[in-house]
Amino acid sequence: EIVMTQxxxxxSVSPGERATLSCRASQSVSSNLAWYQQKPGQAPRLLIxxxxxRATGIPARFSGSGSGTEFTLTISSLQxxxxxxxxxxxxxxxxxxxxxGPGTKVDIK
Amino acid sequence: EVQLVESGGGLVxxxxxxxxxxxxxxxxxxxxxxxxxRQAPGKGLEWVSxxxxxxxTIYYADSVKGRFTISRDNAKNSLYLQMNSLRDxxxxxxxxxxxxxxxxxxxxxxxxxxxxxxxxxxxxxxx
Numbered sequence: 001e002i003v004m005t006q007x008x009x010x011x012s013v014s015p016g017e018r019a020t021l022s023c024r025a026s027q028s029v030s031s032n033l034a035w036y037q038q039k040p041g042q043a044p045r046l047l048i049x050x051x052x053x054r055a056t057g058i059p060a061r062f063s064g065s066g067s068g069t070e071f072t073l074t075i076s077s078l079q080x081x082x083x084x085x086x087x088x089x090x091x092x093x094x095x096x097x098x099x100x101g102p103g104t105k106v107d108i109k
Numbered sequence: 110e111v112q113l114v115e116s117g118g119g120l121v122x123x124x125x126x127x128x129x130x131x132x133x134x135x136x137x138x139x140x141x142x143x144x145x146x147r148q149a150p151g152k153g154l155e156w157v158s159x160x161x162x163x164x165x166t167i168y169y170a171d172s173v174k175g176r177f178t179i180s181r182d183n184a185k186n187s188l189y190l191q192m193n194s195l196r197d198x199x200x201x202x203x204x205x206x207x208x209x210x211x212x213x214x215x216x217x218x219x220x221x222x223x224x225x226x227x228x229x230x231x232x233x234x235x236x
Contacts, residue, residue, distance in 0.1 A: 049222035
């Protein structure tokens with residue numbers, strides 16, 4: 001079973017600043033890594049898939065990088081609407097399934 | 110508008126059963142694999158189950174295997190989750206999500222994500 005970890009658990013950032021979120025897999029997932037944003041009371045929203053490809057309609061300030069076991073989500077200049085919880089998710093061929101990380105909460109400094 | 114709408118949640122006693130539904134609209138439902146994902150109160154996201162577009166491939170998380178059954182009716186644009194032998198720890202908001210499968214540069218390798226989500230339906234297991 002692949003275990004996903006995310007750091008930090010909470011990230012305090014001022015609007016306009018850069019935010020860097022980390023995700024680590026317990027074994028290689030190649031580039032089969034997605035990132036989601038979730039705001040309170042809302043469903044998650046897909047930001048990034050394939051480790052670095054932005055989903056439709058996602059602003060360019062969101063970027064993903066990494067492969068294997070180490071991944072990063074970068075928000076280049078935080079806007080007020082970006083304060084939320086961010087989850088990484090991997091897909092594994094065997095055993096088949098999806099695994100989410102525990103999340104990183106980005107809040108206002 | 111592409112939309113997923115869950116229903117069927119509610120309060121059920123431990124050991125009881127519940128059937129969740131997810132109605133899809135605005136896209137060709139029969140062309141997409143689907144997932145159920147849940148979120149316990151104040152906790153993170155947990156994948157529950159996957160079904161391919163033709164129902165030929167089905168996967169479950171270990172936590173629900175043998176108790177939950179995923180199914181779909183492409184003629185009705187609907188996804189279902191039959192939940193039996195419910196436990197306190199099954200209490201959560203249950204989301205249905207459309208699976209996006211994108212070919213990678215590597216032959217026969219694909220990237221998976223969930224690009225459309227419903228608003229969720231709440232299941233509470235309590236005596």
